[in-house]
Amino acid sequence: MKISYIITTIRPPEMAIKTIASIKNQGVHEHEILIISPIIQFKNTFQSIDNVFFIEDKENNGSVSANNLGCKLSNGDWLSFLPDDFFLKNIDINEFKNFLSGSEMNKKTFKMFSYHTYSAHKITGAYKTPIEEPYQIMHFPCVARETIDSKLSGVIFNHRFQHHFCDHWLGFYASLHEQYEPYNYSKFKQPSSPEFINLHSNQQFTNSNFTNSDLQILIKLYLKFKENPEISYNY
Secondary structure, three states: OOOEEEEEEEOOOHHHHHHHHHHOOOOOOOEEEEEEEOOHHHHHHHHHHOEEEEEOOOOOOOOHHHHHHHHHHHOOEEEEEEOOEEEEOOOOOOHHHHHOOHHHHHHHOOOOOEEEEHHHHHOHHEEEEEEOOOOOOEEEEEEEEHHHHHHHOOOOOOOOOOOHHHHHHHHHHHHHHHHOOOOOOOOOOOOOOOOOOOOOOHHHOOOOOOOOHHHHHHHHHHHHHHOOOOOOOOO
């Protein structure tokens, strides 16, 4: 089993390098790490690290298009989508691989896993959505290639989004079509939750600011889904 780790970044390379180190610290396993960034000056820094490949984000149109680009250019059996300030910690890679290929995962219509669980109905403030049905927000997903190809129109996030709420749409769409344990994509038992580390809170290094346009896109997709539940994921 090969895992493709896709990291989008516009911040100083030191941040993503720490994320890369956390991946490699899990133990030896077949993998590739794709760094997607519009900053071409980072290329030599990243490509000096084994199994790390730099891909220039020429469109520079937000994290959604960057992640979809990484999805298209990766070749792993499973794809993990991580930000540059997210650390994998205390994960036994062999147990994790067994989980991904195990019987419980194989029962899923959507073979995917969220590194961090958020219930949509516990979200308040700017990121609260009008969706009434229960669903799990797919915050930093790990998804089987077969699911991306057969269920998600060949992308990880709907192309209409730019930065935000794309993980809401993924979780909602999958939960409403799931035939086995809807709303649950986070059953992997690990000693400690993955660690979030934000070393640069300065706004100049933030990947994006909240955009109301992404919320409006989610609302439009939701209403379209209510009208026709058979619409494609990347409608």
